Amino acid sequence: MLSIKDLHVSIDDKAILKGLSLSVPAGEVHAVMGPNGAGKSTLSYALAGRPGYEVTSGTATLDGVDLTALDPSERAAKGVFLSFQYPTEIPGVPALTFIRTALNAQRKARGEAEISAPDFLRMAKEKAGSLKMDFDMLKRPLNVGFSGGEKKRMEILQMAMLAPRLAILDETDSGLDIDALRIVSEGVNAMRAPDRAMLVITHYQRLLDYIRPDRVHVLAAGRIVASGGPELAHELEREGYDKYAQVAA
Amino acid sequence: MSLAKAIATGDLAELPSRRDEDWRWTDLRGLVRTIPEQSKSFVGNLAPGVFDGLAEQVVSIVNGEIRTGMTIAAGGEHVVAVRYIAAPGATAHSAAPKLEIGNGRVVLLETFEGADGGYLSEIDLSLDIKAGGHVERIVLTDDAADAVSVARCNVTLAPGASFSQTVILGGAKRQRIETHVAHPGGGASVRLDGLYLLDQRRHGDITTVVTHTGVDGVTSQMTKGVVRDQARGVFQGRIIVAHGADKTDAKMRHDALVLSDRAEVDAKPELEIYADDVSCAHGNTVGALDEEALFYAEQRGIPALEAKAMLTEAFVADVVDRIEHEGARAVVRALVADKLRGQASTGGQGQ
Numbered sequence: 001m002l003s004i005k006d007l008h009v010s011i012d013d014k015a016i017l018k019g020l021s022l023s024v025p026a027g028e029v030h031a032v033m034g035p036n037g038a039g040k041s042t043l044s045y046a047l048a049g050r051p052g053y054e055v056t057s058g059t060a061t062l063d064g065v066d067l068t069a070l071d072p073s074e075r076a077a078k079g080v081f082l083s084f085q086y087p088t089e090i091p092g093v094p095a096l097t098f099i100r101t102a103l104n105a106q107r108k109a110r111g112e113a114e115i116s117a118p119d120f121l122r123m124a125k126e127k128a129g130s131l132k133m134d135f136d137m138l139k140r141p142l143n144v145g146f147s148g149g150e151k152k153r154m155e156i157l158q159m160a161m162l163a164p165r166l167a168i169l170d171e172t173d174s175g176l177d178i179d180a181l182r183i184v185s186e187g188v189n190a191m192r193a194p195d196r197a198m199l200v201i202t203h204y205q206r207l208l209d210y211i212r213p214d215r216v217h218v219l220a221a222g223r224i225v226a227s228g229g230p231e232l233a234h235e236l237e238r239e240g241y242d243k244y245a246q247v248a249a
Numbered sequence: 250m251s252l253a254k255a256i257a258t259g260d261l262a263e264l265p266s267r268r269d270e271d272w273r274w275t276d277l278r279g280l281v282r283t284i285p286e287q288s289k290s291f292v293g294n295l296a297p298g299v300f301d302g303l304a305e306q307v308v309s310i311v312n313g314e315i316r317t318g319m320t321i322a323a324g325g326e327h328v329v330a331v332r333y334i335a336a337p338g339a340t341a342h343s344a345a346p347k348l349e350i351g352n353g354r355v356v357l358l359e360t361f362e363g364a365d366g367g368y369l370s371e372i373d374l375s376l377d378i379k380a381g382g383h384v385e386r387i388v389l390t391d392d393a394a395d396a397v398s399v400a401r402c403n404v405t406l407a408p409g410a411s412f413s414q415t416v417i418l419g420g421a422k423r424q425r426i427e428t429h430v431a432h433p434g435g436g437a438s439v440r441l442d443g444l445y446l447l448d449q450r451r452h453g454d455i456t457t458v459v460t461h462t463g464v465d466g467v468t469s470q471m472t473k474g475v476v477r478d479q480a481r482g483v484f485q486g487r488i489i490v491a492h493g494a495d496k497t498d499a500k501m502r503h504d505a506l507v508l509s510d511r512a513e514v515d516a517k518p519e520l521e522i523y524a525d526d527v528s529c530a531h532g533n534t535v536g537a538l539d540e541e542a543l544f545y546a547e548q549r550g551i552p553a554l555e556a557k558a559m560l561t562e563a564f565v566a567d568v569v570d571r572i573e574h575e576g577a578r579a580v581v582r583a584l585v586a587d588k589l590r591g592q593a594s595t596g597g598q599g600q
Contacts, residue, residue, distance in 0.1 A: 048548050049547075049548075050544055050548075051540070051544065071547070071552070071553065072544060072547035072548050072553075073547045073548075073550050073551055073552045073553065073556075075548075076547070076548055076549055076550035077550050080548075081548075081549075082548050084545065084548075087545070088539075088541045088542050088544075088545040089542070090542050090545070090546070090560070090563070091563060091564075092560075092562075092563025092564060092566045092567070093559060093560070093563045098546070098549070098559075099549075101551055101555075101559060102546070102549035102550045102551050103550070105549075105550045105551045105552060105555065106550035109550065109552075141563075158549065162549065162550070
C-alpha cells in the first residue's frame with residue numbers, strides 16, 4: 001500500500017533523508033523510531049508534501065500513485081493524513097466548519113457528493129463522544145487556546161472523520177499525560193482496519209505499549225537501519241540508539 | 250484645502266498634497282491634473298441599492314444633488330439608507346448633507362456607488378447626535394477603479410449618546426473615508442471599525458480622529474485590511490485625550506494582511522494623551538498569511554486557493570461580527586465573502 005523507495009529529501013539544500021526505503025502493507029501498523037535529528041519529522045512532512053521539503057530522488061507511492069507529484073491537498077484526497085506533532089491554531093474558523101470544509105473538499109476531489117449537514121453533525125458528535133471530547137469545543141476556533149492534550153485529541157478526531165487510507169502519527173505522544181495518552185491511543189486503535197495503513201513516528205517506546213505495531217523500524221541519519229517485530233522497540237528502550245547511530249555513520 | 254474646494258473653484262492648488270502630513274499617503278495634487286466641469290444633474294432611474302430592502306427610507310444623493318429630503322423623524326427606531334451615487338457621465342461634484350439625531354436609535358446604511366469615467370467626488374456629512382441618540386453607521390463603498398472619492402464625516406456627540414461605525418472599503422484610484430468625532434465623555438461611547446479589501450491598483454484610506462474632551466468616555470476601534478496585487482491600504486487613526494478627560498477608555502487596533510509582494514500598507518496609529526488617569530492602548534500588525542496554517546489546511550484536503558480564502562475570511566470576520574444591526578451584518582458578510590473570493594480568483598498581477 002505505502003511504498004517508499006530510496007527516498008532522498010533535502011531542506012535548504014541540506015540532505016536529511018538519504019535513501020530511505022520502507023513498505024507498509026494495508027491493515028498494518030508500523031512504527032518508526034529514532035534519535036533526535038534522524039529525520040523522523042522530515043519523513044512525515046515529505047510524505048504530506050510540506051513546502052520546503054524537496055524530494056531530490058526516489059519515490060513514495062500510495063496504492064501505486066506517486067505522492068511526490070501531488071499537491072498537499074491532492075495527497076489528502078488520496079488518503080494521506082498527518083497528525084501533526086504541533087497542531088496549528090486556526091483563528092476565526094470553528095473546528096466543525098474546518099473539518100466539514102476539509103471533508104467536503106476531499107469528497108469533491110474524489111468525485112463524491114458532499115456530506116449533508118445532519119449526517120456530518122451526527123458523525124462529529126459520535127466521534128467526539130468516543131474521544132471523550134466536549135462537543136462545545138468543536139464550536140470554538142480550531143486549536144485556539146487548546147491544551148496540548150486537547151490539540152492531539154482534535155487531531156485524532158479529524159483522522160476519524162476523514163477516514164484516511166494512510167495515517168501518519170508524528171510524535172502523537174508528546175505533550176500527553178497518561179490519561180490523555182490512553183484515550184488518544186484507543187482512538188487510534190479503533191481506526192485500525194484491513195484497508196488502512198498506519199505509520200507511528202515516535203522517539204519513545206511508551207506510545208507503543210498502547211498502539212501495538214506490527215513492525216518497528218529504526219531511522220538513523222536519514223535511512224532505515226534496522227527493522228523487526230515489536231520486541232525491537234523494547235530493545236531500543238533498554239539499549240538506546242547508540243549502536244544504530246554508529247551503524248548509520 | 251480640500252477636494253471639495255478644488256471642485257468648487259477649479260483651483261488645483263486647493264487639492265491636499267503629500268506635503269500635508271495627514272495626506273502624505275493619499276496625495277491628490279500629484280494625481281489630479283485638471284479639475285473637470287461640475288457633474289450635470291442626472292436624469293433617469295436608479296438601479297436598486299444593496300440596503301434598500303432593510304431601510305424604511307432611502308435617500309439618494311446623485312452627482313452631488315440631494316434628490317429627496319434628508320430628515321429623520323425623531324424618537325423610536327429608524328433604518329435609513331443613504332446612497333451617494335456618481336452616475337454614468339459624472340465628472341466632479343461634492344455635497345455636504347447634515348443630519349441631526351435626537352432621542353432614539355438610528356441605523357444609517359450608506360453606500361458610495363460610481364460608474365467608470367474618472368469622476369471626482371467629495372461628500373462631507375455632518376452628524377449631530379443629541380442626548381439619548383444612538384447611531385450605527387455602516388458604509389459600503391463601490392467606487393469605480395478610476396475614481397477619486399473622498400468622504401468625510403464630522404460627528405458631534407452629546408454626553409450619554411453613542412456612535413458606532415463600520416466602513417468597508419473596496420478602494421478606487423484614490424479613496425478615503427475620514428471620520429472625525431468630538432467625544433464629550435460623560436458616558437458617551439464610540440465604536441469605529443473599518444475594513445479595506447483592495448486589489449489591482451486600488452487605493453483605500455481609512456482616517457479617523459477622535460477627540461475626547463470630557464471625563465468618562467469610551468472609544469473602541471478595530472480596523473483590518475487585506476491588500477493584494479499592487480493595491481495600497483492606508484490606516485491613520487488618531488485618538489486625542491484632552492487635558493481633564495480623565496477615565497477615558499480608548500482602544501485602537503489595526504491589523505493587515507499583505508497578500509502580494511507589490512501590495513502596500515501604510516499605518517499610523519497615534520495616541521495623544523494630555524490627561525493623567527486614562528486607559529488607552531493601541532496595536533498594529535502588518536503581515537502575510539500564516540504559512541503553517543495554510544499547510545495544515547491543505548494537508549486536511551482543502552486546496553490552496555480555498556484555504557487562503559478561508560483564512561482571509563476568518564481574519565476579517567470579527568470586524569463584520571461587530572456590526573450590531575442583524576440584517577446589515579448579513580448583507581455585509583455576504584458581500585465581503587464574495588469580494589474576497591472574487592479577488593482571489595481574478596488576482597494574479599504581482600502575486
